[in-house]
Amino acid sequence: MQMKQILLIGFLFFFPWLAGAGSYTSLLRQMGMENIREVADPEGVYLCWEDPVYRGPVRGLAEILRTLAVQEDLVQDTHLVILENGLPQILVKVSAADWADYREDRISWADFVNRLLLTYETDDVMRRFSGTKTEHRSAGRVDFVVYPQLQLRNSWLDKIYGASVNIAPAVEMQLWKGASFTGQVIFPIWNNMVGEMDYIRAGLLTLRQEIRLPKRWMASLTVGNFTQQRIGADLQLTWRTANDRWLLGARGGLTGASVVQEGRWQVSRWERLSGAVWGRYFEPHYQLELELTAERYIYGDYGARFDCVRHFGETTVGLFAMVSGGEANGGFSFSVPLPRKKRMQRKAVRIRLPEYWGLTYEAQSGNEYAERRLGRRYQTDPVVSRTNRFYNPDYVRKQLMRL
Amino acid sequence: MNKYLTGAFAFALLLSTSLSFTSCKDEDEVTQTPEQVETKIEAYVSGRVMEMGKPLADVTVAAGEITSTTDSEGNYTLAIGSAGDVTVTAYKDGYVAASSQVTVAESEILSLDFELTQQNESVTLSPDAELVLEEKRDEFTTLFFQPQSVTAATEVSITEYITRAEKDNMGALSVIYCTPDGQQFEQPVKIQVVRNTSSDLYFANMKHYVEENGTWKVESDMTVDPETGDYVGELDHFSSHAFGVEAQWGAKTATTEDGASQEFDNRGKLDAVKVPLTVESKNGWEVDGDLASIIRTALSGVSEADATELASELNRMIRNAKGSESSVSTQQVKLNEISISGDTKATVAVQHKISTSSMTVSVMFKGQPVSISVPVKVYNGVSMKVSYEYGSLTPEHSGGNIG
Numbered sequence: 001m002q003m004k005q006i007l008l009i010g011f012l013f014f015f016p017w018l019a020g021a022g023s024y025t026s027l028l029r030q031m032g033m034e035n036i037r038e039v040a041d042p043e044g045v046y047l048c049w050e051d052p053v054y055r056g057p058v059r060g061l062a063e064i065l066r067t068l069a070v071q072e073d074l075v076q077d078t079h080l081v082i083l084e085n086g087l088p089q090i091l092v093k094v095s096a097a098d099w100a101d102y103r104e105d106r107i108s109w110a111d112f113v114n115r116l117l118l119t120y121e122t123d124d125v126m127r128r129f130s131g132t133k134t135e136h137r138s139a140g141r142v143d144f145v146v147y148p149q150l151q152l153r154n155s156w157l158d159k160i161y162g163a164s165v166n167i168a169p170a171v172e173m174q175l176w177k178g179a180s181f182t183g184q185v186i187f188p189i190w191n192n193m194v195g196e197m198d199y200i201r202a203g204l205l206t207l208r209q210e211i212r213l214p215k216r217w218m219a220s221l222t223v224g225n226f227t228q229q230r231i232g233a234d235l236q237l238t239w240r241t242a243n244d245r246w247l248l249g250a251r252g253g254l255t256g257a258s259v260v261q262e263g264r265w266q267v268s269r270w271e272r273l274s275g276a277v278w279g280r281y282f283e284p285h286y287q288l289e290l291e292l293t294a295e296r297y298i299y300g301d302y303g304a305r306f307d308c309v310r311h312f313g314e315t316t317v318g319l320f321a322m323v324s325g326g327e328a329n330g331g332f333s334f335s336v337p338l339p340r341k342k343r344m345q346r347k348a349v350r351i352r353l354p355e356y357w358g359l360t361y362e363a364q365s366g367n368e369y370a371e372r373r374l375g376r377r378y379q380t381d382p383v384v385s386r387t388n389r390f391y392n393p394d395y396v397r398k399q400l401m402r403l
Numbered sequence: 404m405n406k407y408l409t410g411a412f413a414f415a416l417l418l419s420t421s422l423s424f425t426s427c428k429d430e431d432e433v434t435q436t437p438e439q440v441e442t443k444i445e446a447y448v449s450g451r452v453m454e455m456g457k458p459l460a461d462v463t464v465a466a467g468e469i470t471s472t473t474d475s476e477g478n479y480t481l482a483i484g485s486a487g488d489v490t491v492t493a494y495k496d497g498y499v500a501a502s503s504q505v506t507v508a509e510s511e512i513l514s515l516d517f518e519l520t521q522q523n524e525s526v527t528l529s530p531d532a533e534l535v536l537e538e539k540r541d542e543f544t545t546l547f548f549q550p551q552s553v554t555a556a557t558e559v560s561i562t563e564y565i566t567r568a569e570k571d572n573m574g575a576l577s578v579i580y581c582t583p584d585g586q587q588f589e590q591p592v593k594i595q596v597v598r599n600t601s602s603d604l605y606f607a608n609m610k611h612y613v614e615e616n617g618t619w620k621v622e623s624d625m626t627v628d629p630e631t632g633d634y635v636g637e638l639d640h641f642s643s644h645a646f647g648v649e650a651q652w653g654a655k656t657a658t659t660e661d662g663a664s665q666e667f668d669n670r671g672k673l674d675a676v677k678v679p680l681t682v683e684s685k686n687g688w689e690v691d692g693d694l695a696s697i698i699r700t701a702l703s704g705v706s707e708a709d710a711t712e713l714a715s716e717l718n719r720m721i722r723n724a725k726g727s728e729s730s731v732s733t734q735q736v737k738l739n740e741i742s743i744s745g746d747t748k749a750t751v752a753v754q755h756k757i758s759t760s761s762m763t764v765s766v767m768f769k770g771q772p773v774s775i776s777v778p779v780k781v782y783n784g785v786s787m788k789v790s791y792e793y794g795s796l797t798p799e800h801s802g803g804n805i806g
Contacts, residue, residue, distance in 0.1 A: 020440070064643070070727060093444055125630065148806075149806075150806065151804070151805065152801075152805035152806065153798070153803075153804045153805045153806070154793070154804070155798030155799060155800060155801065155802055155804075156793055156794045156798065156799050156800075156801025157799050157800065158793075162795060188697060193670075193794060193795040194668070194670030194671040194746075194748075194794040194795065195671050195746070195794045195795030196795065197795060198671065229434070239748050256430060256433075257430045257433040257434045259433055259434055261433075261435075261673065262671060262672055262673070266428065266433045267428070267433065268428045268429060268430040268433040268434070269427070269429065270431065270432070271429075271430055272430065320508065331803075352447075354581045359805055359806065360805070360806065361803060361804070362803065362804050363803050364801050364803075364804075365798060365801050365804035366611075366798030366800045366801035366802065367798070367800060367801040369801060370801070372797045383496040
């Protein structure tokens with residue numbers, strides 16, 4: 001045996017945690033993960049990544065767990081943090097014993113998943129990555145996402161529905177940690193109405209900065225062109241419990257009008273103040289989100305809204321009821337996942353469909369409700385689905401078991 | 404390279420969003436609601452003024468203070484405004500004036516044709532001389548003045564003209580306007596009205612009518628001269644005189660024919676607009692069928708000469724009921740501009756109003772009274788109905804929204 005080999009064995013004997021240091025980064029990189037950081041110390045292995053390849057919050061995690069499970073040299077407690085837009089979303093802890101039990105078929109996948117520690121609390125783990133180099137950064141990589149849009153409105157006597165079908169491709173890219181840019185243009189394909197929908201126009205055109213604060217606080221500031229013909233700035237704050245059963249949120253927006261009239265895009269001063277506070281409870285057995293919101297809507301009316309949304313895997317179905325300005329409204333919504341479950345890895349530019357697509361039906365579309373513009377709220381994100389960026393631990397665990 | 408691209412995107416977005424701060428427009432300026440106006444089509448009277456089948460230009464047609472002058476085609480249009488009863492008079496220097504009382508309605512063009520006759524020159528009636536005065540236009544009526552009819556030399560004239568006597572149930576073979584109006588005669592003036600049919604066929608119960616305050620009333624009976632076969636009677640003063648039989652008009656059957664509709668599309672625009680409206684209107688009347696065939700059917704064995712002559716006489720009776728010669732023409736009626744609300748498409752549907760009724764008169768044929776009914780089809784003008792379609796800014800009811 002040569003001297004070098006003797007020295008290596010001796011080194012690993014005293015510092016076993018260094019055995020696979022740096023090797024899991026390349027593994028994750030081969031799987032297409034981005035923003036990868038890896039740390040190994042006596043307390044275990046720490047990995048964080050961002051998943052741009054697998055649809056939804058869970059598939060990528062399942063693949064990575066299975067891939068890591070077969071790594072013979074992974075014998076330490078492992079702390080896995082999933083990032084979204086460079087910010088930590090959920091911590092998955094796997095004990096060394098669980099790796100061994102699963103690897104040697106002493107426990108099933110369901111048991112393995114059941115033993116995972118899933119928590120929103122990531123502060124301590126993220127400190128471990130301080131000073132660690134990020135591999136395979138997301139920044140500057142562009143997704144060209146093609147959003148289909150459909151609107152049906154039953155508000156005219158000469159037609160059953162005023163309908164419009166659009167294609168709204170958007171350039172989406174991460175800028176720096178927590179910052180993202182969305183630039184969407186709406187191309188009308190077909191409609192049977194006359195108005196703004198006849199023109200190629202700006203869709204969501206936003207610059208967003210998100211910050212993960214200690215104690216599970218999350219803040220985001222979005223500036224740009226939103227839905228509902230608004231342009232302005234939106235500030236949102238949320239806090240959730242470690243198990244994400246409870247979430248409290250508040251938002252405030254200062255917006256102006258952004259409309260296309262007679263072929264011209266016109267904007268106004270940002271003069272309208274809107275805001276909301278809400279509380280959400282996640283019921284784990286039925287995978288139900290129950291959310292109550294008190295809101296000052298865009299045009300100054302005050303109201304309250306109750307949403308009940310059930311997660312059926314990646315599909316959601318929801319009901320809502322609201323009252324605003326003395327008028328009641330209600331409806332239902334659904335969102336479904338779009339193909340593909342696994343997308344190509346990102347190079348410079350990638351063309352894809354959105355991960356989810358949904359529709360909402362609301363009963364009120366005309367009369368006084370439309371005249372007074374009641375109950376209007378804008379969106380700052382082109383993906384309208386509650387499954388998008390949904391890292392609730394109970395939900396993640398249940399979905400992992402199915403995969 | 405990615406860093407520079409990233410920076411460029413961020414700068415561009417910050418610049419564009421900051422530019423919106425510099426917009427000095429109020430939100431109300433940008434998000435205006437479509438201007439609402441009333442689309443109102445007034446009541447109109449239109450038609451032609453003819454003289455012996457040819458258009459008569461420069462005729463003044465008046466309804467109160469509303470006047471119009473016929474063009475080179477003899478066409479005129481009166482914008483009456485609101486619904487109601489009006490008296491329409493057509494007059495021109497040197498012509499016998501004609502008038503008719505009609506009822507107009509909004510969103511309708513009432514068709515009203517006139518036939519004017521140039522007044523014949525007067526001749527001198529001397530106290531000590533007799534005078535035979537034959538009407539020059541149709542040569543149907545002749546007046547015989549005895550000596551001493553007047554106490555001083557008097558300029559007299561008679562002019563055959565067309566009246567509108569349907570409401571008075573008069574089937575007039577001849578209608579004359581005599582001047583000086585109101586002239587009294589010391590001696591009865593003999594009237595002779597030509598009869599061109601054979602002795603087998605004549606009108607029984609010919610009467611002499613006089614117009615009083617716009618209504619034709621029976622003045623006296625006329626007889627058939629056994630020597631000449633013509634209809635004869637007497638008068639003792641000058642006025643408007645008619646010679647004919649009682650004519651019964653049956654109930655009118657109203658029908659419609661679709662005309663060309665017009666669309667004015669102001670959808671997608673906020674401001675109301677005023678648009679010119681030109682509508683095609685049919686004027687006139689015609690016998691609904693072949694008059695000679697109708698006569699041959701009613702009068703079995705009638706000679707061709709008699710059938711032809713009777714057809715001509717029945718035509719005269721109908722023209723003196725309807726106020727114009729038999730002909731149907733099309734007129735492009737230019738209406739006042741109508742207002743269309745913002746974000747609205749207005750369709751003006753035109754329907755030609757047609758009525759059919761029968762004139763029944765009694766003739767003596769081979770010593771037996773026979774009733775002849777002649778169906779007459781009249782184009783009464785058009786009615787217009789405005790329907791609306793709205794653009795995306797103008798919902799009409801609340802039926803729900805999916806999107």
